[in-house]
Amino acid sequence: MNTEVNFHPSTELLQKFATGSLSGGMNVAISAHVELCKFCRQQTSEFEAKAAIDWLQMPTESDESDFSDLVAGIIKQPQIDSIGSNGSALNEIHMLDHSVRLPKVLAKAAAEGLVWKQLGGGINQAELSLDDETQCEFIYMKPGSQTPVHKHQGSEITLVLDGSFSDELGHYNPSDFIARSGSDVHQPRSEEGCLCFAVLDKPLTFTKGIARLLNPINNYRFRRSLARRAG
Amino acid sequence: MQIVIWIREKRVFCDMAELSLTLDSTAMRDFAADTEPKQTPARSSEDGMHARTPDPDSDESLLIAVGNDQCTDAFNTLFNRFANKVFAHGMKITRNEQLSKDLVQEAMLTVWQKAPLYDLDRGTAQSWIFTLTRNRCFDMLRKQKRQPSCVSADDIWPSEEDEVDAREQQDSEFIGTELAQIDKFIKQLPLAQQAVVEQIYILDRTHEEAAVALDIPLGTLKSRLRLAMGKLRHLIGTE
Ligand SMILES: [Zn+2]
Numbered sequence: 001m002n003t004e005v006n007f008h009p010s011t012e013l014l015q016k017f018a019t020g021s022l023s024g025g026m027n028v029a030i031s032a033h034v035e036l037c038k039f040c041r042q043q044t045s046e047f048e049a050k051a052a053i054d055w056l057q058m059p060t061e062s063d064e065s066d067f068s069d070l071v072a073g074i075i076k077q078p079q080i081d082s083i084g085s086n087g088s089a090l091n092e093i094h095m096l097d098h099s100v101r102l103p104k105v106l107a108k109a110a111a112e113g114l115v116w117k118q119l120g121g122g123i124n125q126a127e128l129s130l131d132d133e134t135q136c137e138f139i140y141m142k143p144g145s146q147t148p149v150h151k152h153q154g155s156e157i158t159l160v161l162d163g164s165f166s167d168e169l170g171h172y173n174p175s176d177f178i179a180r181s182g183s184d185v186h187q188p189r190s191e192e193g194c195l196c197f198a199v200l201d202k203p204l205t206f207t208k209g210i211a212r213l214l215n216p217i218n219n220y221r222f223r224r225s226l227a228r229r230a231g
Numbered sequence: 232m233q234i235v236i237w238i239r240e241k242r243v244f245c246d247m248a249e250l251s252l253t254l255d256s257t258a259m260r261d262f263a264a265d266t267e268p269k270q271t272p273a274r275s276s277e278d279g280m281h282a283r284t285p286d287p288d289s290d291e292s293l294l295i296a297v298g299n300d301q302c303t304d305a306f307n308t309l310f311n312r313f314a315n316k317v318f319a320h321g322m323k324i325t326r327n328e329q330l331s332k333d334l335v336q337e338a339m340l341t342v343w344q345k346a347p348l349y350d351l352d353r354g355t356a357q358s359w360i361f362t363l364t365r366n367r368c369f370d371m372l373r374k375q376k377r378q379p380s381c382v383s384a385d386d387i388w389p390s391e392e393d394e395v396d397a398r399e400q401q402d403s404e405f406i407g408t409e410l411a412q413i414d415k416f417i418k419q420l421p422l423a424q425q426a427v428v429e430q431i432y433i434l435d436r437t438h439e440e441a442a443v444a445l446d447i448p449l450g451t452l453k454s455r456l457r458l459a460m461g462k463l464r465h466l467i468g469t470e
Contacts, residue, residue, distance in 0.1 A: 020365035021324060024378060024387075027369070031387045049354060052361035058323075060315040067314040067335045074310075074340045075303050081347040108386045129379045 005037050007176040014040060018047035024131035025199040029157045029177070032103035032197060036175040093138070093161075093195065100162040100195055114138060121147055135200045141165060146189035154201040155181035163194035290356035298346035306346075309356075310339055317364050324368050325375075334371055338364040348390075362388060416466045424459035427452055 009017070009030050016022050017030045034040045091107040092099040093114075102110065114126035122145025126138045141163075158178045165172055167186045172178055172194075180186075286292060290312065296305035317338045321331025341363045353359055366384035417428055430441035430452075442452040 020369050020384075024369075024373060024382065027387045028382055035389075045354075048362055049358045051365075052355065052358040055316060055320060055361050055364075056357055058316070058319050060319045067318070067332070067339075068307075068310065070314075070336050070339065071303075071307055071310050074336075074343050075301075075306060077340060077344060079298070079301065079347050080344045104389065105382060105386045109382045112381060130382060131373075131378050132376060 005039070005173075005175040005177075007170075007172065007178050008037060008040055009033060009177050010179065011043075013179070014043050015047050015051070018044055019051045023133040025134035025136040026157065028105050028109055028130055028136065029159050029197060029199045031105040032161075033159055033175065033177040035103040035105070037177075102161065106161075106197055109136075110138070116140070121145055123147065133201070137198055139194075139196045139198055141188070141190040141194045141196075143193040144191065145193075147187060155179070156201070157199040159197045161195045161197060163190060163192050165190040165194040165196070290360075291351060294342075294346055294349050294356045294359070295351075297343065298349055306343060309342065309360075313342075313360055314339060320361075320364050321368055325372055327375075330371060330375060334364070334368050337367040337371060341367055416463055419466060420459050420462055424455050424462070427455045428459050428463075431456060 013022070013026075013030060017027060017034075022030070030040075034044055091104070092101050093110075109128050109130060110126075114128075116124050116126045119125055122142035124140040124142070126140075128136045128138070130136045138161075139158075156179070158172075158180075160172050160174050160176045160178075162174055164174070165188050167188045169186075170178075288308075290309065293302075293305040293309050296302040297309065314335050317335045318331050321334035322328070325331060325334075338360075342360055345363065349356070349359055366388055369384040369387070417425055420428065426445055427441065430436045430444055431438070434441075436444065438449060438452055438456075442449045445452065447455075
Protein backbone atom coordinates (compact mmCIF):
# COMPACT_ATOMS: atom_id res chain seq x y z
CA MET A 1 0.00 0.00 0.00
CA ASN A 2 1.22 3.43 -0.75
CA THR A 3 -0.25 5.16 2.25
CA GLU A 4 1.07 4.99 5.75
CA VAL A 5 -1.14 3.16 8.23
CA ASN A 6 -2.21 5.64 10.88
CA PHE A 7 -4.77 3.75 12.92
CA HIS A 8 -3.97 0.43 14.56
CA PRO A 9 -5.72 -1.92 17.00
CA SER A 10 -5.03 -1.04 20.64
CA THR A 11 -2.34 -2.92 22.53
CA GLU A 12 -5.06 -4.56 24.57
CA LEU A 13 -6.83 -5.85 21.46
CA LEU A 14 -3.62 -7.17 19.95
CA GLN A 15 -2.78 -8.95 23.21
CA LYS A 16 -6.20 -10.57 23.28
CA PHE A 17 -5.77 -11.50 19.63
CA ALA A 18 -2.45 -13.16 20.47
CA THR A 19 -3.89 -15.12 23.38
CA GLY A 20 -6.97 -16.18 21.43
CA SER A 21 -9.63 -14.68 23.68
CA LEU A 22 -11.61 -12.66 21.13
CA SER A 23 -14.73 -13.53 19.15
CA GLY A 24 -14.46 -14.81 15.60
CA GLY A 25 -15.46 -11.53 13.97
CA MET A 26 -12.95 -9.50 15.96
CA ASN A 27 -10.24 -12.03 15.21
CA VAL A 28 -10.97 -11.75 11.51
CA ALA A 29 -10.82 -7.93 11.54
CA ILE A 30 -7.53 -7.91 13.45
CA SER A 31 -6.07 -10.72 11.37
CA ALA A 32 -6.84 -8.76 8.20
CA HIS A 33 -5.21 -5.63 9.60
CA VAL A 34 -2.19 -7.61 10.78
CA GLU A 35 -1.71 -9.01 7.29
CA LEU A 36 -1.63 -5.46 5.93
CA CYS A 37 0.41 -3.86 8.72
CA LYS A 38 3.99 -4.89 9.38
CA PHE A 39 4.09 -3.01 12.66
CA CYS A 40 1.17 -4.93 14.12
CA ARG A 41 2.55 -8.18 12.70
CA GLN A 42 5.70 -7.69 14.74
CA GLN A 43 3.69 -6.65 17.78
CA THR A 44 1.57 -9.78 17.48
CA SER A 45 4.62 -12.09 17.41
CA GLU A 46 5.94 -10.37 20.51
CA PHE A 47 2.61 -10.72 22.27
CA GLU A 48 2.43 -14.38 21.27
CA ALA A 49 5.84 -15.01 22.78
CA LYS A 50 4.80 -13.20 25.93
CA ALA A 51 1.47 -15.04 26.08
CA ALA A 52 3.38 -18.34 25.88
CA ILE A 53 5.52 -17.32 28.85
CA ASP A 54 2.47 -16.29 30.87
CA TRP A 55 0.80 -19.53 29.88
CA LEU A 56 3.63 -21.62 31.25
CA GLN A 57 3.62 -19.68 34.49
CA MET A 58 -0.08 -20.21 35.01
CA PRO A 59 -0.64 -22.52 37.99
CA THR A 60 -2.07 -25.94 37.11
CA GLU A 61 -3.72 -28.50 39.35
CA SER A 62 -1.32 -31.35 38.87
CA ASP A 63 -3.20 -33.95 40.94
CA GLU A 64 -6.28 -34.80 38.93
CA SER A 65 -4.98 -34.44 35.43
CA ASP A 66 -3.29 -37.47 33.96
CA PHE A 67 -3.65 -37.60 30.23
CA SER A 68 -0.81 -39.99 29.52
CA ASP A 69 -3.16 -42.63 28.12
CA LEU A 70 -3.66 -40.33 25.12
CA VAL A 71 -0.07 -40.66 24.00
CA ALA A 72 -0.37 -44.16 22.55
CA GLY A 73 -3.18 -43.06 20.21
CA ILE A 74 -1.40 -39.90 19.13
CA ILE A 75 1.90 -41.44 18.10
CA LYS A 76 0.12 -43.87 15.79
CA GLN A 77 -0.99 -40.93 13.65
CA PRO A 78 1.03 -39.93 10.59
CA GLN A 79 3.04 -36.73 10.73
CA ILE A 80 2.78 -33.83 8.30
CA ASP A 81 5.89 -32.64 6.54
CA SER A 82 4.58 -29.93 4.29
CA ILE A 83 1.83 -27.41 4.51
CA GLY A 84 -0.85 -27.78 1.92
CA SER A 85 -1.95 -24.51 0.40
CA ASN A 86 -5.44 -23.57 1.43
CA GLY A 87 -6.06 -21.44 -1.61
CA SER A 88 -9.33 -19.62 -1.72
CA ALA A 89 -11.61 -19.10 -4.67
CA LEU A 90 -12.28 -15.42 -4.08
CA ASN A 91 -9.46 -13.07 -3.28
CA GLU A 92 -10.62 -9.95 -5.00
CA ILE A 93 -13.70 -7.81 -4.84
CA HIS A 94 -14.54 -6.26 -8.16
CA MET A 95 -15.58 -2.67 -7.88
CA LEU A 96 -17.00 -0.57 -10.68
CA ASP A 97 -13.70 0.36 -12.24
CA HIS A 98 -11.13 -1.74 -10.45
CA SER A 99 -10.52 -4.78 -8.25
CA VAL A 100 -9.45 -4.88 -4.64
CA ARG A 101 -7.28 -7.71 -3.37
CA LEU A 102 -8.61 -8.88 -0.02
CA PRO A 103 -6.51 -9.96 2.96
CA LYS A 104 -6.50 -13.75 3.02
CA VAL A 105 -8.75 -14.18 6.00
CA LEU A 106 -11.41 -11.96 4.45
CA ALA A 107 -11.09 -13.76 1.14
CA LYS A 108 -11.78 -16.98 3.02
CA ALA A 109 -14.70 -15.46 4.89
CA ALA A 110 -16.20 -14.20 1.65
CA ALA A 111 -15.47 -17.37 -0.29
CA GLU A 112 -19.08 -18.48 -0.33
CA GLY A 113 -20.10 -15.27 -2.04
CA LEU A 114 -21.33 -11.87 -0.98
CA VAL A 115 -24.88 -10.63 -1.24
CA TRP A 116 -24.88 -6.87 -1.61
CA LYS A 117 -27.80 -4.80 -0.45
CA GLN A 118 -28.33 -1.15 -1.24
CA LEU A 119 -29.07 0.85 1.85
CA GLY A 120 -29.68 4.21 0.26
CA GLY A 121 -27.42 7.25 0.41
CA GLY A 122 -24.88 5.46 -1.79
CA ILE A 123 -24.14 2.87 0.90
CA ASN A 124 -24.02 -0.86 0.07
CA GLN A 125 -23.68 -3.65 2.56
CA ALA A 126 -22.86 -7.38 2.42
CA GLU A 127 -23.23 -9.28 5.66
CA LEU A 128 -21.04 -12.16 6.80
CA SER A 129 -21.88 -14.58 9.55
CA LEU A 130 -18.76 -15.18 11.64
CA ASP A 131 -19.88 -15.66 15.24
CA ASP A 132 -22.75 -15.20 17.68
CA GLU A 133 -21.51 -12.06 19.37
CA THR A 134 -20.88 -9.66 16.55
CA GLN A 135 -22.33 -8.54 13.27
CA CYS A 136 -19.81 -8.51 10.45
CA GLU A 137 -20.11 -7.00 7.02
CA PHE A 138 -18.45 -5.40 4.07
CA ILE A 139 -19.54 -1.83 3.46
CA TYR A 140 -19.09 0.01 0.21
CA MET A 141 -19.63 3.76 0.12
CA LYS A 142 -19.98 5.15 -3.37
CA PRO A 143 -17.87 8.18 -4.31
CA GLY A 144 -19.43 11.31 -2.90
CA SER A 145 -21.65 9.46 -0.45
CA GLN A 146 -22.42 10.79 2.98
CA THR A 147 -24.52 9.31 5.76
CA PRO A 148 -26.99 11.40 7.74
CA VAL A 149 -25.80 12.61 11.14
CA HIS A 150 -26.44 9.88 13.63
CA LYS A 151 -25.54 8.77 17.09
CA HIS A 152 -23.40 5.72 17.36
CA GLN A 153 -24.52 2.76 19.42
CA GLY A 154 -22.31 0.02 20.80
CA SER A 155 -18.75 -0.66 19.82
CA GLU A 156 -17.63 -0.91 16.27
CA ILE A 157 -14.48 -1.80 14.37
CA THR A 158 -13.90 -0.59 10.83
CA LEU A 159 -11.03 -1.72 8.63
CA VAL A 160 -10.52 0.29 5.45
CA LEU A 161 -9.73 -1.97 2.49
CA ASP A 162 -9.83 0.45 -0.44
CA GLY A 163 -10.46 4.13 -1.02
CA SER A 164 -10.91 6.36 2.00
CA PHE A 165 -13.50 8.04 4.17
CA SER A 166 -13.59 10.80 6.74
CA ASP A 167 -15.57 11.75 9.78
CA GLU A 168 -15.27 14.55 12.31
CA LEU A 169 -12.35 12.75 13.97
CA GLY A 170 -10.16 11.97 11.01
CA HIS A 171 -9.45 10.77 7.51
CA TYR A 172 -9.00 7.02 7.04
CA ASN A 173 -6.99 5.24 4.38
CA PRO A 174 -6.50 1.60 3.36
CA SER A 175 -5.33 -0.67 6.22
CA ASP A 176 -6.47 1.82 8.88
CA PHE A 177 -8.20 0.06 11.77
CA ILE A 178 -10.71 2.31 13.50
CA ALA A 179 -12.29 1.39 16.83
CA ARG A 180 -15.26 3.32 18.15
CA SER A 181 -17.11 2.66 21.32
CA GLY A 182 -19.42 5.15 22.91
CA SER A 183 -21.91 7.68 21.80
CA ASP A 184 -20.01 9.99 19.51
CA VAL A 185 -22.02 11.68 16.82
CA HIS A 186 -20.61 11.03 13.38
CA GLN A 187 -21.19 11.85 9.80
CA PRO A 188 -18.93 9.61 7.72
CA ARG A 189 -18.44 10.68 4.15
CA SER A 190 -16.34 9.47 1.27
CA GLU A 191 -15.18 11.61 -1.64
CA GLU A 192 -13.48 8.87 -3.63
CA GLY A 193 -15.54 5.89 -2.49
CA CYS A 194 -14.56 3.40 0.17
CA LEU A 195 -14.64 -0.34 0.81
CA CYS A 196 -14.51 -1.40 4.47
CA PHE A 197 -14.94 -4.43 6.65
CA ALA A 198 -16.87 -3.69 9.86
CA VAL A 199 -17.51 -5.62 13.07
CA LEU A 200 -20.24 -4.47 15.46
CA ASP A 201 -21.35 -5.62 18.84
CA LYS A 202 -24.76 -7.14 18.62
CA PRO A 203 -26.96 -4.47 20.16
CA LEU A 204 -29.07 -6.83 22.24
CA THR A 205 -30.89 -4.05 23.99
CA PHE A 206 -32.20 -2.82 20.68
CA THR A 207 -33.55 -6.12 19.48
CA LYS A 208 -35.90 -6.54 22.41
CA GLY A 209 -38.64 -4.77 24.24
CA ILE A 210 -39.87 -1.25 23.81
CA ALA A 211 -37.02 -0.03 21.65
CA ARG A 212 -37.98 -2.57 19.04
CA LEU A 213 -41.65 -1.70 19.19
CA LEU A 214 -40.74 1.91 18.64
CA ASN A 215 -38.72 1.14 15.54
CA PRO A 216 -40.35 -0.51 12.59
CA ILE A 217 -37.96 -3.27 11.58
CA ASN A 218 -36.82 -1.75 8.32
CA ASN A 219 -36.25 1.61 9.78
CA TYR A 220 -34.35 0.03 12.61
CA ARG A 221 -32.17 -1.95 10.25
CA PHE A 222 -31.48 1.11 8.18
CA ARG A 223 -30.40 3.11 11.16
CA ARG A 224 -28.23 0.31 12.39
CA SER A 225 -26.56 0.17 9.02
CA LEU A 226 -25.89 3.86 9.17
CA ALA A 227 -24.68 3.64 12.72
CA ARG A 228 -22.26 1.06 11.46
CA ARG A 229 -20.65 3.57 9.20
CA ALA A 230 -19.73 5.61 12.23
CA GLY A 231 -16.46 3.73 12.75
CA MET B 232 -0.95 11.75 -9.79
CA GLN B 233 -2.42 8.58 -11.17
CA ILE B 234 -1.12 6.18 -13.75
CA VAL B 235 -2.96 3.36 -15.40
CA ILE B 236 -0.97 0.26 -16.19
CA TRP B 237 -2.04 -2.90 -17.97
CA ILE B 238 -0.87 -5.96 -16.15
CA ARG B 239 -1.93 -9.46 -16.94
CA GLU B 240 -4.70 -8.05 -19.11
CA LYS B 241 -5.98 -6.13 -16.15
CA ARG B 242 -6.04 -2.46 -15.54
CA VAL B 243 -4.21 -1.40 -12.43
CA PHE B 244 -4.32 2.07 -10.99
CA CYS B 245 -1.27 3.21 -9.25
CA ASP B 246 -0.12 6.61 -8.15
CA MET B 247 3.39 7.85 -8.36
CA ALA B 248 4.24 7.02 -4.77
CA GLU B 249 3.33 3.41 -5.38
CA LEU B 250 5.16 3.38 -8.67
CA SER B 251 8.30 4.66 -7.07
CA LEU B 252 7.97 2.13 -4.29
CA THR B 253 7.73 -0.67 -6.80
CA LEU B 254 10.66 0.53 -8.81
CA ASP B 255 12.64 1.12 -5.71
CA SER B 256 12.14 -2.25 -4.10
CA THR B 257 12.90 -4.05 -7.31
CA ALA B 258 15.96 -1.98 -7.92
CA MET B 259 17.11 -2.85 -4.43
CA ARG B 260 16.53 -6.52 -5.08
CA ASP B 261 18.48 -6.41 -8.35
CA PHE B 262 21.22 -4.55 -6.60
CA ALA B 263 21.39 -7.15 -3.86
CA ALA B 264 21.44 -9.94 -6.40
CA ASP B 265 24.39 -8.36 -8.19
CA THR B 266 26.53 -7.70 -5.20
CA GLU B 267 26.20 -10.83 -3.15
CA PRO B 268 25.50 -14.47 -3.80
CA LYS B 269 21.92 -15.50 -3.15
CA GLN B 270 21.71 -16.67 0.39
CA THR B 271 19.38 -19.28 1.67
CA PRO B 272 18.88 -19.02 5.42
CA ALA B 273 20.50 -21.81 7.40
CA ARG B 274 17.38 -23.78 8.16
CA SER B 275 18.84 -27.17 8.90
CA SER B 276 17.99 -28.20 12.40
CA GLU B 277 21.45 -29.65 12.88
CA ASP B 278 23.16 -26.31 12.40
CA GLY B 279 20.67 -24.74 14.72
CA MET B 280 21.15 -27.39 17.38
CA HIS B 281 24.90 -26.94 17.46
CA ALA B 282 24.74 -23.21 17.31
CA ARG B 283 21.93 -22.46 19.67
CA THR B 284 20.58 -25.39 21.60
CA PRO B 285 23.18 -27.73 22.95
CA ASP B 286 20.88 -29.00 25.71
CA PRO B 287 19.29 -32.26 24.49
CA ASP B 288 16.65 -32.01 27.19
CA SER B 289 15.36 -28.59 26.11
CA ASP B 290 11.84 -28.38 24.71
CA GLU B 291 13.34 -27.32 21.38
CA SER B 292 15.66 -30.33 21.14
CA LEU B 293 12.84 -32.69 22.06
CA LEU B 294 10.49 -31.16 19.51
CA ILE B 295 13.13 -31.44 16.79
CA ALA B 296 13.71 -35.09 17.74
CA VAL B 297 9.98 -35.70 17.41
CA GLY B 298 9.97 -34.00 14.02
CA ASN B 299 13.14 -35.50 12.57
CA ASP B 300 13.09 -39.01 14.03
CA GLN B 301 9.51 -39.56 15.21
CA CYS B 302 11.13 -40.06 18.61
CA THR B 303 8.36 -41.27 20.92
CA ASP B 304 10.41 -40.84 24.09
CA ALA B 305 10.91 -37.20 23.27
CA PHE B 306 7.20 -36.84 22.57
CA ASN B 307 6.37 -38.48 25.89
CA THR B 308 8.53 -36.00 27.72
CA LEU B 309 6.98 -33.06 25.91
CA PHE B 310 3.53 -34.47 26.57
CA ASN B 311 4.23 -34.67 30.29
CA ARG B 312 5.54 -31.13 30.32
CA PHE B 313 2.70 -29.55 28.36
CA ALA B 314 -0.51 -31.57 28.73
CA ASN B 315 -1.52 -29.90 32.00
CA LYS B 316 -0.80 -26.49 30.57
CA VAL B 317 -2.95 -27.21 27.56
CA PHE B 318 -5.74 -28.33 29.84
CA ALA B 319 -5.43 -25.14 31.90
CA HIS B 320 -5.65 -23.00 28.76
CA GLY B 321 -8.78 -24.89 27.76
CA MET B 322 -10.38 -24.29 31.15
CA LYS B 323 -9.50 -20.61 31.02
CA ILE B 324 -11.06 -20.07 27.60
CA THR B 325 -13.94 -22.59 27.53
CA ARG B 326 -14.65 -23.16 31.26
CA ASN B 327 -15.67 -26.65 30.23
CA GLU B 328 -13.79 -29.69 31.54
CA GLN B 329 -14.72 -32.09 28.77
CA LEU B 330 -13.80 -29.59 26.07
CA SER B 331 -10.52 -28.94 27.83
CA LYS B 332 -9.73 -32.66 27.89
CA ASP B 333 -10.54 -32.83 24.20
CA LEU B 334 -8.23 -29.89 23.69
CA VAL B 335 -5.34 -31.85 25.26
CA GLN B 336 -5.94 -34.60 22.70
CA GLU B 337 -6.32 -32.20 19.78
CA ALA B 338 -3.45 -29.87 20.61
CA MET B 339 -0.94 -32.57 21.50
CA LEU B 340 -1.91 -34.50 18.37
CA THR B 341 -1.18 -31.35 16.35
CA VAL B 342 2.19 -31.02 18.10
CA TRP B 343 3.02 -34.58 17.04
CA GLN B 344 1.78 -34.12 13.50
CA LYS B 345 3.34 -30.75 12.83
CA ALA B 346 6.64 -31.32 14.62
CA PRO B 347 8.45 -31.87 11.28
CA LEU B 348 7.55 -28.27 10.40
CA TYR B 349 9.17 -26.82 13.50
CA ASP B 350 12.64 -25.38 13.46
CA LEU B 351 14.53 -22.97 15.64
CA ASP B 352 13.83 -20.02 13.39
CA ARG B 353 10.20 -20.35 14.41
CA GLY B 354 10.87 -19.20 17.95
CA THR B 355 10.79 -21.17 21.16
CA ALA B 356 9.07 -24.54 21.38
CA GLN B 357 6.85 -23.09 24.12
CA SER B 358 5.68 -20.30 21.89
CA TRP B 359 5.08 -22.70 19.00
CA ILE B 360 3.10 -25.14 21.15
CA PHE B 361 1.15 -22.25 22.67
CA THR B 362 -0.01 -21.00 19.30
CA LEU B 363 -1.06 -24.51 18.23
CA THR B 364 -3.02 -24.84 21.47
CA ARG B 365 -4.66 -21.45 21.00
CA ASN B 366 -5.66 -22.33 17.45
CA ARG B 367 -7.11 -25.76 18.25
CA CYS B 368 -8.97 -24.22 21.18
CA PHE B 369 -10.52 -21.57 18.96
CA ASP B 370 -11.66 -24.18 16.43
CA MET B 371 -13.08 -26.48 19.09
CA LEU B 372 -15.03 -23.74 20.76
CA ARG B 373 -16.42 -22.56 17.47
CA LYS B 374 -17.49 -26.07 16.57
CA GLN B 375 -19.07 -26.55 19.96
CA LYS B 376 -21.05 -23.33 19.65
CA ARG B 377 -22.09 -24.42 16.15
CA GLN B 378 -20.75 -21.20 14.73
CA PRO B 379 -20.16 -20.78 11.00
CA SER B 380 -17.03 -22.64 10.07
CA CYS B 381 -15.90 -20.76 6.99
CA VAL B 382 -12.96 -19.19 8.83
CA SER B 383 -10.72 -21.48 10.86
CA ALA B 384 -7.96 -20.66 13.31
CA ASP B 385 -5.35 -21.38 10.65
CA ASP B 386 -6.89 -18.68 8.47
CA ILE B 387 -6.92 -16.20 11.32
CA TRP B 388 -3.39 -16.91 12.54
CA PRO B 389 -1.57 -18.07 9.42
CA SER B 390 1.66 -19.83 10.16
CA GLU B 391 4.69 -17.94 8.99
CA GLU B 392 5.61 -20.25 6.15
CA ASP B 393 2.15 -19.95 4.59
CA GLU B 394 2.16 -16.23 4.78
CA VAL B 395 5.67 -15.54 3.56
CA ASP B 396 5.45 -18.01 0.68
CA ALA B 397 2.12 -16.78 -0.57
CA ARG B 398 3.02 -13.11 -0.30
CA GLU B 399 6.44 -13.49 -1.87
CA GLN B 400 5.04 -15.48 -4.72
CA GLN B 401 2.33 -12.95 -5.41
CA ASP B 402 4.63 -10.00 -4.99
CA SER B 403 7.45 -11.27 -7.14
CA GLU B 404 5.03 -12.24 -9.88
CA PHE B 405 3.38 -8.85 -9.66
CA ILE B 406 6.53 -6.78 -9.39
CA GLY B 407 8.22 -8.79 -12.13
CA THR B 408 5.49 -8.12 -14.63
CA GLU B 409 5.05 -4.56 -13.55
CA LEU B 410 8.71 -3.70 -13.70
CA ALA B 411 9.19 -5.27 -17.10
CA GLN B 412 6.39 -3.03 -18.36
CA ILE B 413 7.51 0.13 -16.66
CA ASP B 414 11.13 -0.41 -17.59
CA LYS B 415 10.13 -0.69 -21.22
CA PHE B 416 8.34 2.65 -21.01
CA ILE B 417 11.19 4.40 -19.23
CA LYS B 418 13.58 3.27 -21.96
CA GLN B 419 11.47 5.17 -24.47
CA LEU B 420 12.18 8.49 -22.74
CA PRO B 421 14.96 10.80 -23.90
CA LEU B 422 18.17 9.98 -22.03
CA ALA B 423 18.12 13.21 -20.02
CA GLN B 424 14.63 12.40 -18.76
CA GLN B 425 15.57 8.78 -18.02
CA ALA B 426 18.38 10.04 -15.82
CA VAL B 427 15.98 12.22 -13.85
CA VAL B 428 13.45 9.42 -13.38
CA GLU B 429 16.23 7.14 -12.22
CA GLN B 430 17.44 9.67 -9.66
CA ILE B 431 14.01 10.29 -8.17
CA TYR B 432 12.15 7.01 -8.47
CA ILE B 433 14.87 4.37 -8.44
CA LEU B 434 17.59 5.94 -6.32
CA ASP B 435 14.93 7.67 -4.20
CA ARG B 436 16.74 11.01 -4.13
CA THR B 437 15.12 14.33 -3.35
CA HIS B 438 14.81 16.88 -6.13
CA GLU B 439 17.66 18.85 -4.63
CA GLU B 440 19.94 15.82 -4.34
CA ALA B 441 19.13 14.72 -7.86
CA ALA B 442 19.90 18.19 -9.26
CA VAL B 443 23.30 18.12 -7.58
CA ALA B 444 24.01 14.57 -8.74
CA LEU B 445 23.17 15.40 -12.36
CA ASP B 446 24.78 18.81 -12.11
CA ILE B 447 21.76 20.63 -13.50
CA PRO B 448 19.73 23.53 -12.04
CA LEU B 449 16.80 22.52 -9.85
CA GLY B 450 14.33 24.15 -12.24
CA THR B 451 15.67 22.11 -15.15
CA LEU B 452 15.35 18.95 -13.12
CA LYS B 453 11.77 19.70 -12.22
CA SER B 454 10.74 20.46 -15.76
CA ARG B 455 12.46 17.31 -17.10
CA LEU B 456 10.70 15.29 -14.45
CA ARG B 457 7.38 16.83 -15.36
CA LEU B 458 7.95 16.07 -19.03
CA ALA B 459 9.08 12.54 -18.25
CA MET B 460 6.02 11.82 -16.11
CA GLY B 461 3.69 13.26 -18.70
CA LYS B 462 5.29 11.11 -21.37
CA LEU B 463 5.18 8.01 -19.13
CA ARG B 464 1.53 8.57 -18.36
CA HIS B 465 0.88 8.89 -22.03
CA LEU B 466 2.84 5.75 -22.94
CA ILE B 467 1.35 3.65 -20.19
CA GLY B 468 -2.16 4.94 -20.64
CA THR B 469 -2.26 4.26 -24.36
CA GLU B 470 -0.51 0.90 -24.30
ZN1 LIG C 1 -1.25 -1.89 12.58
